[in-house]
Amino acid sequence: xxxxxxxxxxxxxxxxxCLVPLILPRFYVYLLSVILLFGLFAMSNNLPLGFGGIxxxxxxxxxxxxxxxxxxxxxxxxxxxxxxxxxxxxxxxxLGLIMxxxxxxxxxxxxxxxxxxxxxxxxxxxxxxxxxxxxDDGIHGITVPDIISSYQGAYYFALIITGLSLxxxxxxxxxxxxxxxxxxxxxxxxxxxxxxxxxxHQLLALIIAAFFAGTAGTLFVVVDNTVFPDMIFWTLSLxxxxxxxxxxxxxxxxxxxxxxxIVVIRTFVSTYTVYWALVLGIIFMLVIFFLPxxxxxxxxxxxxxxxxxxxxxx
Amino acid sequence: xxxxxxxxxxxxxxxxxxxxxxxxxxxxxILGVLRIPNVAHGSLYMIGAFxxxxxxxxxxGGDLGFWIALVGAPLGVAVISLAAERGIFQYLYxxxxxxxxxxxxxxxxxxxxxxxxxxxxxxxxxxxxxxFQGFVPLFGGLPFPLYNLxxxxxxxxxxxxxxxxxxxxxxxxxxRAAAVDREMVGAVGINVSxxxxxxxxxxxxLAGLGGVLVAPTVSVTLGMDHTLIIEAFLIVIxxxxxNIWGALLGALIFGLTQSLGIMIWPQxxxxxxxxxxxxVLLFRPTGLLKSTW
Numbered sequence: 001x002x003x004x005x006x007x008x009x010x011x012x013x014x015x016x017x018c019l020v021p022l023i024l025p026r027f028y029v030y031l032l033s034v035i036l037l038f039g040l041f042a043m044s045n046n047l048p049l050g051f052g053g054i055x056x057x058x059x060x061x062x063x064x065x066x067x068x069x070x071x072x073x074x075x076x077x078x079x080x081x082x083x084x085x086x087x088x089x090x091x092x093x094x095l096g097l098i099m100x101x102x103x104x105x106x107x108x109x110x111x112x113x114x115x116x117x118x119x120x121x122x123x124x125x126x127x128x129x130x131x132x133x134x135x136d137d138g139i140h141g142i143t144v145p146d147i148i149s150s151y152q153g154a155y156y157f158a159l160i161i162t163g164l165s166l167x168x169x170x171x172x173x174x175x176x177x178x179x180x181x182x183x184x185x186x187x188x189x190x191x192x193x194x195x196x197x198x199x200x201h202q203l204l205a206l207i208i209a210a211f212f213a214g215t216a217g218t219l220f221v222v223v224d225n226t227v228f229p230d231m232i233f234w235t236l237s238l239x240x241x242x243x244x245x246x247x248x249x250x251x252x253x254x255x256x257x258x259x260x261x262i263v264v265i266r267t268f269v270s271t272y273t274v275y276w277a278l279v280l281g282i283i284f285m286l287v288i289f290f291l292p293x294x295x296x297x298x299x300x301x302x303x304x305x306x307x308x309x310x311x312x313x314x
Numbered sequence: 315x316x317x318x319x320x321x322x323x324x325x326x327x328x329x330x331x332x333x334x335x336x337x338x339x340x341x342x343x344i345l346g347v348l349r350i351p352n353v354a355h356g357s358l359y360m361i362g363a364f365x366x367x368x369x370x371x372x373x374x375g376g377d378l379g380f381w382i383a384l385v386g387a388p389l390g391v392a393v394i395s396l397a398a399e400r401g402i403f404q405y406l407y408x409x410x411x412x413x414x415x416x417x418x419x420x421x422x423x424x425x426x427x428x429x430x431x432x433x434x435x436x437x438x439x440x441x442x443x444x445x446f447q448g449f450v451p452l453f454g455g456l457p458f459p460l461y462n463l464x465x466x467x468x469x470x471x472x473x474x475x476x477x478x479x480x481x482x483x484x485x486x487x488x489x490r491a492a493a494v495d496r497e498m499v500g501a502v503g504i505n506v507s508x509x510x511x512x513x514x515x516x517x518x519x520l521a522g523l524g525g526v527l528v529a530p531t532v533s534v535t536l537g538m539d540h541t542l543i544i545e546a547f548l549i550v551i552x553x554x555x556x557n558i559w560g561a562l563l564g565a566l567i568f569g570l571t572q573s574l575g576i577m578i579w580p581q582x583x584x585x586x587x588x589x590x591x592x593x594v595l596l597f598r599p600t601g602l603l604k605s606t607w
Contacts, residue, residue, distance in 0.1 A: 055412065102592070106599050109351065109411050113551045114595045120544055121588040128582050234544060238353075238419045245416060275431065281423035285402070288417050292409075 017159055021152040030223070031267060033155045035260045036162045037219040042243035042255035043169060044212035049241065050249035051173060052205040053185030055112035058119035059213055059240050061099070064232030066092035066214020068126060071139045071227045081145050088221070089214035095122070096210025100203045116234055123232040138228030142221055154223045161219060165212050170252060172208060181205055246287050248294030257296050319577065322456045327573030328566075329462040332469035333528045335565035338546040339476060339558050340520030346556020346605075347493040347513045350403065351411060353418040356543030357425035358391050358518050362525025363534045364429055365390045367438045370529075380443035384526050391522025392515045399514045404507060422543070426536065435536055440529035461530055468527060472520075476558055479516070489513050493556065545587070552594045554601030563602055567594070 021029045041063050048054040070088030074081050103114045126133045133139070143149070148157040172178050184191045184198050192198050221227060230236065239262065247258025265283065269276040291298050341355045366383040373379035398421065406417060442461045449457035480486040492499045492509050500506045532538070549568050553560025568587045575586030594602060 057415070102596065106595070110551065110595075110599060113547060114592070114599075116544065117548050117551075117588050117591040117595070120548075121585055121592065124585040124588060125582065128584065233540075235540065238416065241412070242416055242419070245413075275427045277423040278427035278431075281420040281427070284420035284423070285417065288406075288409075288413055288420070292413065 014163070018156075021155050026151050029151050029155050031263065033151075033158045033219075033223045035263045036158045037216045037223060038240075038243070038259040038263055039256035040162045040165055040219070041213055041216035042240050042247070042259045043166065043252075044209045044216065045237075045240045046244045046249055046255045047169065047172075047209045047212075048202070048205045049244055050251075050254075051178070051185060052181050052202055053188075054202055054205065055108055056115070056206070056209065057112035057241065058115045058234055058237045059209070060234065060236040061115075061119035061122050061232055062092040062096055062210035062213035063217040063220075063236070063240075064126070064227070064229075065095050065122065065217070067217030067221050067227045067231055068133060068139075069214065070218040070221045071142050072133070074142050074144070074221075075139060081143075085218050085222075088218040089211050092214025092217065093207050093211035096207045097203070100206035100210075104199055104203055104206070116237075119232070119234065119237070123229060123234075126232055127229045133229075136229055138226060140226045142225045142227070144222050144225065148222055157222055158219045161215060165215055166256075169208075169212065173252065177201070177204070242284055244294075246284070246294055248296030248298070248300070250293060251296040251300060254294050254296040258294065261295070318456055320574070322458070323573045323577050324570065325458055325462065325466075327570040328469075329465045329531075329569075330572060331565045331569030332465045333524050334545060334549055334568055335469055335562050336472055336527065337521050337524035337542065338549040338553075338565055339473075339561040340517035340524070341546050342550045342553065342556055342558060342561040343476075343480075343520070344514055344517035345550055347489050348403075348407065348510050349411070350407075350414050350418065350514075351547070352517070353415055353543060354398075354421035354425060355418075355518070355521050355546060356539030357422040357429075358395060358521040359525040359528075359542055360534075360536075360539040361394065361425060361429060362387045362391045362522030363440070363529040363538065364433050364438065364525075365522070366526040366529045367433070367440050367534050370440050376441075377443045377445055380440075380530070383440070383529075384523075387526045388519045388522035391525070392519040395518030396511065396515050399511050403514065404511065407510070422539065426539065430536055438534040440534060442530040446530075459531075465527060465531075472523075473558070473562055476520075480558060485509070485512060548588070548591045552591050552598075552601055554603040554605040556605055557601070557603045560601055560603035560605075567591075 017032075020032060024032075041059070044062075045056055045059040048056040049059075066088040068088075069091035070084045073079055073084035073087050077084075079087075099115060099118050102118065103111050106114055127136055129135065144154075148154050173182075180191070180196050181201050184196065184201055188198055217227075217231065220231070243258035243262055244255040245258065246261055247256065248254030262280070265280065266276055269279045273279075287294070293301065337355065337359050341352055344350055344352050344355070365387040369383040369386050370379035373382050402417075406414060409417075442459075446459075446461040446464050448460050450460055450463060451457060480490065488499065488504055488509050489512075492504075492506050496506055499509070545568060549561055549564035551564075552567065553562070553564035567590050571586040571590045572583065576583030578586075
């Protein structure tokens, strides 16, 4: 478990995050909200990808469908928006179950490709169904409850939901189920031999991941009040995978760090030049070459090595 | 929905098939021999189309321009890909597929912005050469663009050339051997690294060729790589990784479901190819034809 020192750090970080909106101007608070929800999105992607060893290459489908689900319930029905915030992620999870059932028979690259084709199917539907989803325009001006409609309110909502989700994800990974999932990643054959139901474990990971991706999508609706079809497009999925890789896909918090880095880089580079994709691409190349375990993975390695040296001196 | 209309759509679909086949056969070649799922393939296709625009404009926009572009643009793309392969890809062959997908995705981001820097964000159009302007009457008197007929002739020619290259030439034989057992090929004294480079460049050449051939029929623009790359990937997957005839079959399925789907259900025509892919993969998870993997 977390050490006492670690606990103090966590409380300090949380306190800072709670106080931030009181000090920082609107733009930075918005940016922090976006980082939080993209971080949740990337971390949910990393559950099957980094810890399950599944090629989850089209995670944006669940993110986008969660967002669209929430947005459509709010705009097209009389249900309470609070209920919509739950329905969105549940729809995403249901889609995760359906797509998981279809894809899970395949492995590695084939899994990823079938997921991409199914995801493109969903995207094509959303993109063309003008009367229901607004087509390529998306849906704008979604009204959320007053208490979270201000930028500070949206930030606190994102903070609370992301925090809760991270806690749940952490507990899932530390549970016997999470350990078994990582065992499957490292050696699926042996796991099957000792009686672990590989497919069912992987399927559950896909559903949990889809649920939290849907949650992140819902948070986007709260923070930005819009949804658009690009949220389901495959380029966003690869960006999420890159967030995982950049931050460290074998660490728990790595994807959050990766998301923060990408959002910050994009925001600040794009104030100087329209060619931020170029900068981003070059950064990715450097990371793939020199930091294959990501930034946090690199820090962890460094920490371990230093500890080993210290141990040897003793 | 009459028979003539259906036939017309079939021909439209077949023209699309040719483009898809040319691009995805290149991708399949790279995937089969080098095992790189090249996301940047779509960007090279786009670059091919943009170079074609420049060359065609440079040489007066007429017939001469088109023919020069037809030769020059794929060569230009080949040079770019050679630089990328020798500069970066060759160091990463041993990495996981996931890393390679992400690396090539990074390339596609960079290429996309480079195109924006060089050519700007506006729509470009490449004129159809005079020889191929006009229409031929099809069965039932429906006019069919002459240029598309030219495309329909290109498809089989390229398929045969590619088959000859892979099966009848020495480099093709070495490449196929290297795909199965890289170390063994190296052990008999062949420089595998350069074999891989050549295969990669040939694959990218095909992407560029697809870009030139499509240029007169569409507006050349940024983002034309995004939809194509997914289509090419899916074609390669349903055809069987690394199988050229599989790429042809996949391209046929994709092109025809697309054009006929639009007839059946105009609003959601674009979902039919994806639906076909799902159906194929459900029953043949590793593709229709034998994969080289």
